Amino acid sequence: MVRAPRGRDGNVTTPDDEAGFEAQVAQWREFILGRRGVSAADADELESHLRDQAADLQASGLAPDEAFLVAVKRLGAQDEISREFARVHSDRLWKQLVLSGAREVDKGRPDRTRREIWIVVGLAALAALAIKLPSLVGLYMNDQFEFYARNASLFFLPSLAAYFAWKRRASGRTVGVLVASFVAGGILANAYPFASEGQTELLTALHLPIALWLVVGLAYVGGEWRSHPGRMDFIRFTGEWVIYMSLIALGGGVFTGITVGAFSLFGVDAFAFADEWLLPCGAMGAAIVAAWLVEAKQGIIENLAPVLTKIFTPLFAALLAALVVTIPLTWTGKPMDRDALIVLDLVLVLVLGLALYAISARDASDAPGLFDRLQFALVVTALVVDAFVLAGILGRIGEYGFTANRVAALGENLILLANLAWTAWLALGFLRRRRTLAATGRWQTSYVPVYLLWAVAVVALFPPIFSFA
Amino acid sequence: MYIAKDLVAASAAPMVLGILADGESYGYAILARVRVLSGGHIEWTDGLLYPLLHRLEEQGLVEATWGTAENGRKRKYYRITPRGRDSLAEHRRQWRAVTDALRETWGDVKGAAAWSARLAEGMAT
Numbered sequence: 001m002v003r004a005p006r007g008r009d010g011n012v013t014t015p016d017d018e019a020g021f022e023a024q025v026a027q028w029r030e031f032i033l034g035r036r037g038v039s040a041a042d043a044d045e046l047e048s049h050l051r052d053q054a055a056d057l058q059a060s061g062l063a064p065d066e067a068f069l070v071a072v073k074r075l076g077a078q079d080e081i082s083r084e085f086a087r088v089h090s091d092r093l094w095k096q097l098v099l100s101g102a103r104e105v106d107k108g109r110p111d112r113t114r115r116e117i118w119i120v121v122g123l124a125a126l127a128a129l130a131i132k133l134p135s136l137v138g139l140y141m142n143d144q145f146e147f148y149a150r151n152a153s154l155f156f157l158p159s160l161a162a163y164f165a166w167k168r169r170a171s172g173r174t175v176g177v178l179v180a181s182f183v184a185g186g187i188l189a190n191a192y193p194f195a196s197e198g199q200t201e202l203l204t205a206l207h208l209p210i211a212l213w214l215v216v217g218l219a220y221v222g223g224e225w226r227s228h229p230g231r232m233d234f235i236r237f238t239g240e241w242v243i244y245m246s247l248i249a250l251g252g253g254v255f256t257g258i259t260v261g262a263f264s265l266f267g268v269d270a271f272a273f274a275d276e277w278l279l280p281c282g283a284m285g286a287a288i289v290a291a292w293l294v295e296a297k298q299g300i301i302e303n304l305a306p307v308l309t310k311i312f313t314p315l316f317a318a319l320l321a322a323l324v325v326t327i328p329l330t331w332t333g334k335p336m337d338r339d340a341l342i343v344l345d346l347v348l349v350l351v352l353g354l355a356l357y358a359i360s361a362r363d364a365s366d367a368p369g370l371f372d373r374l375q376f377a378l379v380v381t382a383l384v385v386d387a388f389v390l391a392g393i394l395g396r397i398g399e400y401g402f403t404a405n406r407v408a409a410l411g412e413n414l415i416l417l418a419n420l421a422w423t424a425w426l427a428l429g430f431l432r433r434r435r436t437l438a439a440t441g442r443w444q445t446s447y448v449p450v451y452l453l454w455a456v457a458v459v460a461l462f463p464p465i466f467s468f469a
Numbered sequence: 470m471y472i473a474k475d476l477v478a479a480s481a482a483p484m485v486l487g488i489l490a491d492g493e494s495y496g497y498a499i500l501a502r503v504r505v506l507s508g509g510h511i512e513w514t515d516g517l518l519y520p521l522l523h524r525l526e527e528q529g530l531v532e533a534t535w536g537t538a539e540n541g542r543k544r545k546y547y548r549i550t551p552r553g554r555d556s557l558a559e560h561r562r563q564w565r566a567v568t569d570a571l572r573e574t575w576g577d578v579k580g581a582a583a584w585s586a587r588l589a590e591g592m593a594t
Contacts, residue, residue, distance in 0.1 A: 045496065045519055045545045048538070052497040053515070055540075076514035084520035088527065 021064040025050065028068075032078055037086025050075060116167070116292070123163050124288040127156040128281035141280065146201060150189040153209035156287040158182050161219040163288060167295070168222030177223075181215040185459075192463045199404040200463040207408075211455035213238070214448065231445040236360045237294055239305055239353070244290035252282050309358045313374055316351055320381035323347075327388050335399050336392030341409065344389045348416055351382045355423060359441045368431050376427045383420045389413055404466040408458055415454055419447055470510050477511055481521055483560035484511075489531055489549040490557055496522065496545070522547055530556050 025047065033043050050071050057067035075081070134147065141148055161178050164170070170178070189208055194201035220237060221230035256274050263270035323344070358375055390413045397406050426443055429435035488494060488502050496518050503511055525531045530553035538544040549557070 041545075042519065042523075044543055046516060048495075048542055048544050049497045049515065049519075051542060052538075074515045076516035078516075080514070081516035081520065084517055085523070088520045088524045 017064045021054070021068055024065065024068045028072060032082070035078055035082035037082045039085075042085055046075065046081070119166060120163065120288060120292040123159040124285035127159040127284040127288055130155040130159070131280045131284050132277075141276065146194070146196075146205075147190075149205040150194075150201065150208065151186075152205070153212045154182065154186055154189065156284045157209070157212045157216055159284075159288050160291055161216045163291060164216065164219035164222070168219065170219060170223050174218065174223030178215060178219055181218075182212065185212050185215075188459050193468055194463065195468050198469045200466050200468055203404055203408050203462055204459050207455040207458040211452060211459060214452045214455070217448075228442055228445040231448050232360055232441060235356055235444070235448075236305075237291075239357045239360070240294040241290050243305065243308075244293050245286060248286045248290055249283075252279075252286065256282075305357060309354055310371065313354055313358060313371070313378055316347075316354060317374055317378040317381065319347070320351065320378065320385055324381050324384050324388075327385070335395035336389075338396070341389055341392050341396075344385060344392075345409065345413065345416075348382055348386055348389070348413075348420075351378060352416065352419065355379055356444055359437060359444060368433065372427070372431060376424065376431055379420055379424045379427055383417070383424055386413055386417050386420060390417065404462050404469065407466075408462065411454060411458075415450055419444075419450075472510055477513065480511075480564075481513070481518075482525065483557065483564065485518070485521065485525065486530065486549060486553055486557040486560065489547055490554065493546050493548045495547065499547075525553070528556075529553075 028050070029043055029047055032038055032046060033040065038046075050068075053071035053074060054064070054067040057070055058064060062070065131148075134144070134151075135141070139147055161182070165175055165178060185208055189204060192200075192204075194204070217231070217234040218225050220234045221227060224230050256278055259278065260270045260274050355375060355378065358371075390410070393406060393410050393413060397410065400406075422443055423440060426435060426440045430437055430440060484503060484506075485499060488499050488506075494502070496515075499522075500513060500515055500518055503513060522531065522533070526533050526547070529550060531547045531549055533545050533547050536544055536546050
């Protein structure tokens with residue numbers, strides 16, 4: 001360390017020293033203010049401490065710059081202090097950013113963070129290219145719609161899995177399982193001789209993404225598929241990814257509209273470009289970028305998601321309560337309409353998502369409150385609606401016989417019913433303070449493999465069983 | 470003497486409350502007082518005192534006001550509240566129970582050793 005010049009008696013500081021000290025303090029203050037979780041008042045308080053300490057040290061003979069260094073050292077590491085501040089003031093919006101930053105593996109490795117951007121851009125470009133590849137061999141989107149519907153998930157999910165495999169430093173074994181799963185998915189989607197406009201083809205298009213999404217989950221947890229917290233994180237990730245995708249889709253829609261509109265002013269028809277390139281490639285790339293955003297900006301959405309759940313839980317509870325009354329009143333004695341069943345199923349899936357999200361966003365140690373009662377009501381009414389739906393499906397099967405669609409719907413509703421029933425039971429235990437919220441969370445994470453098995457069964461077994469109809 | 474981190478952390482809140490029970494103070498002075506009281510054995514990371522003070526403030530155990538120091542700078546002063554005094558009393562009860570139990574345990578070890586020594590002596594004779 002370079003010693004600062006001292007005055008004649010070794011203790012008097014020169015104006016230069018003072019200016020240097022002030023500059024150092026100002027710089028330090030700027031740094032600590034840049035930390036999340038530290039407010040201006042906190043910085044004032046810490047600065048006051050720093051100056052008191054430095055003044056005492058100077059009084060005992062240290063030069064201003066030495067005193068500054070010692071005082072800063074005693075104050076402690078800035079990230080530790082700011083993390084503590086963030087913990088205390090958990091109401092400060094950015095708390096999770098700090099907390100998640102602390103457990104970030106790549107902390108202190110800016111090269112990896114910088115490289116991440118390029119990997120994300122590369123994988124997004126790869127996904128965008130993937131969807132255009134089939135057109136090279138004459139499979140165009142407008143006349144080969146079924147092919148694209150079956151394969152949609154295969155264009156971007158491999159890139160997404162690759163991103164997480166890289167990010168989590170997945171083992172060779174995990175990578176092997178991932179590659180094998182996507183290859184198997186590709187074979188199942190394309191090797192079967194599906195009948196044109198058949199149900200099994202539609203079921204494959206609907207269920208393959210579910211199965212492969214859970215495969216991405218394997219990459220997301222870095223191969224630790226047995227870990228329940230890992231699964232819960234993936235559930236949370238899924239919800240956040242959906243939110244980000246919706247936001248990007250909104251922006252993308254506006255962008256596309258403006259692009260087409262702007263070119264039409266000059267007599268150029270950009271619609272074909274938007275339709276064949278901008279929308280499909282943009283959507284594929286957005287899927288990767290959204291995942292990266294969720295990873296990078298966890299804090300912002302983690303605060304938005306609980307708010308969204310709080311808003312929509314009462315609304316959906318009201319909707320379901322209304323349905324529970326309406327369905328028996330309007331029942332004509334005939335099996336329920338097919339479209340009605342589909343809509344009801346969608347509502348139920350959304351309800352399950354809401355319940356899942358509420359659990360994943362809650363602090364497991366919290367005591368039950370009004371919101372938990374509301375959620376219990378939501379799950380119970382969902383159970384009743386699901387019973388109606390099941391009765392409707394069984395009625396249709398009894399009246400019109402088995403088809404791939406009806407069996408798939410039956411299986412899905414049974415899976416949903418089992419989940420909701422046990423969730424309701426656990427929630428009741430929680431409300432009566434016999435159980436913690438953690439039990440509900442664990443039940444949901446234990447249930448994830450059921451979805452995977454069912455989706456795989458529908459994709460792999462249904463087409464041959466129902467002779468590809 | 471090195472004192473384990475957990476122990477330092479657990480004793481931090483009661484120590485701050487105890488110091489503030491003697492009268493209003495501010496961060497830097499509290500730290501100086503801790504150093505004196507512990508004979509220099511308890512070393513806090515200075516910066517971590519402030520989040521702790523804010524937590525106590527949030528819990529209503531202390532209240533804070535901005536004032537001006539002798540040198541004209543802004544300084545935040547902390548004062549213990551009635552609830553803080555209750556909490557301090559509770560802390561003291563708990564710490565006393567712990568230290569009493571520890572003393573008993575360690576006393577018993579000595580007692581048992583003496584007893585078995587006497588027993589061995591008795592059997593030998």
